[in-house]
Amino acid sequence: MLHRYRALFLALSVAILLLLAYTAWWSTLAWRVRTALADAPAKAMAEKGVMLDLRDAVVGGFPLTLTVELSGARAQWPSGTVLETGAVTASAFAWAPMDVTLSSTAPVRLNLAGSARHDPMTGSAGRMVVEASLGLNGKPKQVKATFLSVMAGLEGGNSPLKADDLTLTWTAPSQPPTGPTDSQGQTSLVISGLDLPGAVPAPLQQRIDQVALSYEPRGPLPTKPSVEGMTAWRDGGGTLDIRSFRVLWSGMDLRANATLALDRDMQPEGAGTAELSGADALIDVMGARGNIPADRLAVMKQGLKGLTRRSDDGRDVLSVPITLQNRQLSVGPIVVGVMPVVPWN
Numbered sequence: 001m002l003h004r005y006r007a008l009f010l011a012l013s014v015a016i017l018l019l020l021a022y023t024a025w026w027s028t029l030a031w032r033v034r035t036a037l038a039d040a041p042a043k044a045m046a047e048k049g050v051m052l053d054l055r056d057a058v059v060g061g062f063p064l065t066l067t068v069e070l071s072g073a074r075a076q077w078p079s080g081t082v083l084e085t086g087a088v089t090a091s092a093f094a095w096a097p098m099d100v101t102l103s104s105t106a107p108v109r110l111n112l113a114g115s116a117r118h119d120p121m122t123g124s125a126g127r128m129v130v131e132a133s134l135g136l137n138g139k140p141k142q143v144k145a146t147f148l149s150v151m152a153g154l155e156g157g158n159s160p161l162k163a164d165d166l167t168l169t170w171t172a173p174s175q176p177p178t179g180p181t182d183s184q185g186q187t188s189l190v191i192s193g194l195d196l197p198g199a200v201p202a203p204l205q206q207r208i209d210q211v212a213l214s215y216e217p218r219g220p221l222p223t224k225p226s227v228e229g230m231t232a233w234r235d236g237g238g239t240l241d242i243r244s245f246r247v248l249w250s251g252m253d254l255r256a257n258a259t260l261a262l263d264r265d266m267q268p269e270g271a272g273t274a275e276l277s278g279a280d281a282l283i284d285v286m287g288a289r290g291n292i293p294a295d296r297l298a299v300m301k302q303g304l305k306g307l308t309r310r311s312d313d314g315r316d317v318l319s320v321p322i323t324l325q326n327r328q329l330s331v332g333p334i335v336v337g338v339m340p341v342v343p344w345n
Contacts, residue, residue: 022063026094029066030059037068049078067091072106080113085128102130108147111155120155125166144169153197164193180236181218186243188214203284209248216241227266227344234262242272252278253315258322267342271323274331277315279308 037057045052053074061067070088086106092099108128112121126149133142146167153160167190173183194208219238222229240260247254258272280301287297308316320332327339 026062026066029094029097030062033066033068034059045075051076061091061094064094065091066094066097077113082109082111082113084109098134098136100132100134102128102132104128121152122155122160123150123152125150140170140172142169142171150191159197161197162195163191166191177220180220181238184217184219184221186214186216188212201285202288203250203281205250210246212244212246214243214245216243225344230262230266230344234266238262240270250278250281252276252281256322258324260324263326266344267327268339269325271321273319274322275311275317275319277308277311277317279318 034057037054037059041054042052051074053072054070055073056071058069059067060069068090070090072084072086073088074082074084076082085104085108088102088104088106090100090102092101105127108125110123112123125147128145128147130143130145132140132144135141144167146165148165150163150166151160167188169188171186171188173185175182177184189212191211192209194211196206196208200206217238217240219233219236221233221238238261242256242258242260245254245256245258254274254276256272256274258270260268260270263269283297283300287294305316308318311317323330324339327341328335329337329339
């Protein structure tokens with residue numbers, strides 16, 4: 001009997017010691033977070049000219065998580081651009097402090113200052129969720145930000161763009177970049193339920209189901225775009241790989257990929273391939289606008305079928321090369337538009 005109580009006492013003692021050790025570890029971690037929040041983020045951003053205000057930070061979450069609750073946050077860039085949100089909560093499990101989730105159920109607002117090239121713009125989201133996975137060195141390995149009920153448009157404008165949600169993801173390269181053409185990480189953007197302002201020609205729908213873009217810059221891009229910085233990036237062999245671009249709209253499925261660089265005039269140039277399925281909708285649009293006589297619509301659609309092929313996933317797609325050269329965007333042999341000049345300074 002004495003041995004049984006002794007074993008029970010030993011087990012309880014070990015459990016209490018482990019609990020005390022865990023509590024001390026959690027308290028130390030919380031203290032470090034409080035200390036870091038006191039002035040480190042503001043100092044780091046101030047070095048870049050950004051004024052950062054983290055309001056009423058409260059650290060808690062014991063015992064399972066470590067949380068930081070803010071009554072609000074505000075960042076202002078030298079250009080006058082302002083990002084502001086209401087209450088924000090950042091949390092991580094105590095045993096996985098490098099995987100952080102930040103969320104805000106309060107509206108998020110972005111006011112993009114105007115310049116000589118564009119008018120002031122505003123953007124907002126009804127809710128925000130950011131998931132960040134950090135390495136042991138504290139640098140992000142992946143950051144995924146999702147914004148719900150998104151609106152964007154010119155300041156004072158009456159027809160803003162609206163979307164159900166927008167997800168932006170950045171993934172660090174598998175190996176730290178060292179050479180002039182190494183990957184700088186991959187960025188992807190997915191917009192779902194995008195409502196277009198203004199009238200849309202029938203039979204196209206007012207809503208674009210999805211717009212998705214994934215790109216990967218190669219070579220170190222300058223912090224601020226300038227002729228000197230972008231020239232150095234170009235001369236070092238820098239390129240921008242458009243890994244994928246996709247638009248789902250009114251039964252059409254457009255997919256494309258390309259590689260872009262800068263020409264001798266510091267303007268984008270490149271080449272790629274586009275695939276379009278559901279192209280009948282385009283013929284219907286041209287027919288509705290009078291570009292194609294009504295009695296030729298069926299002939300056009302039949303001729304289009306002769307140019308399509310069956311893709312691996314069962315779609316009938318029309319494949320065409322796309323090129324951008326001397327600011328002229330061409331689809332196959334046809335020039336479809338002229339790109340505006342990019343003023344790097």
